[in-house]
Amino acid sequence: MIKEKESSKEQMNVLERTQEVIRLALERMHYKQEAYDLVKEPLRLLTVRIPVRMDDGSVKVFTGYRAQHNDAVGPTKGGIRFHQDVTEEEVKALSMWMSIKCGIADLPYGGGKGGIQCDPRTMSFGELERLSRGYVRAISQIVGPTKDIPAPDVFTNSQIMAWMMDEYSRIREFDSPGFITGKPLVLGGSVGRESSTAKGVTIVTREAAKVAGINIEGSKVIIQGFGNAGSFLAKFLYDEGAKIVGISDAYGALYDPEGLDINYLLDNRDSFGTVTKLFSNTITNKELLIKSCDILVPAALENQITVENAPRIQAKILIEAANGPTTLKATEILAQKGILIVPDVLANAGGVIVSYFEWVQNNQGFYWTEEEVSNRLERILKTSFLNVYDTSRKNDIDMRLAAYIVGLKKMIEASQFRGWI
């Protein structure tokens, strides 16, 4: 019997929350305490200090992390986040979510994640390049195409991946495109990578709508966040005939029950996903989440749906494009209300799936068409959704717990075969 966590569900930080769902999932599968002890924290966490010469001549020392959750199945894989609020706890939790995503999608990886405490919006191009290269030098011993493969995450992009790939190739003294994914196309990036997360969210939204008896065409959708995930998603669902009645960014939200002009908003958003500043009739993010809609998609931040607003959510389906947008207590409330939740580890797995395709193409030196990428992504995500949905129905549990059960199984079995537990 695996020991229970004491702290109250609503107050748990992202790491504690992840550990709690892992504990419940392993208990359902009748694994012993040793299985939980193995996966409740990453196997490795490297903390690095990176000195960077700033444009004014001074030196600033940045703190960075790389967490590798579990490499029983294969090398670890996961993005690098540039954000002032990056913490050890967050990077650990994110690496664990990556393991579960890879398990659900049946990719030959474990989860990894990296982060640097910095605000890239206040840094010049040159400073960002020196920081990116410094981070790779600091973690180079524990990463590589067969060890741990990074990718973009919040506030990192294909240019940063290109600098990192170049630095790693210099250190190793051979061209290493398979060291990192999310690269520009000319450096071995995959077609379809940039919009892959939103494409994946669109696929699972279609599947969820099917089982919930909702027609995407004519359905009302609210999306919180208008960055990489949120804006591509708005476009894809709009093109499928959905009415996007609400969107938001860090500065506010727009809501129109008749549907927003998505093409206008896309043309006028900036590279950080800001668009509401152009309007005076905005509402708050808080108000947006409880407005009437069929499908609600948090695609911005953690902890947006809590005990405070969960009872007032009107959507029939909640699709977690963002990582960790819903607390555990809120998950319970939504499940009781009969709202179908497609959890983050399933909903936003499209990014890591196409990253895997990029790595496979780099290893083969043979590149696929957009159609091949798209068809393979669709096949994997449809199967993943059905596996999680069936597990949830058969065991009468919510989709989050079901997703963790599906996502952990292969990793635990691989750890057993290796003789770790």
Ligand code: NAD
């Ligand atoms: P992004 O930086 O491109 O966009 C973030 C959006 O959220 C922006 O529109 C920003 O204005 C908005 N935002 C910031 N603070 C907000 C606030 N307080 N209230 C409302 N909106 C706010 O980020 P992204 O890549 O689109 O990622 C969004 C979420 O999706 C994150 O949780 C991320 O971990 C997750 N995700 C992204 C990917 C990907 O490939 N982009 C993959 C998996 C998961």
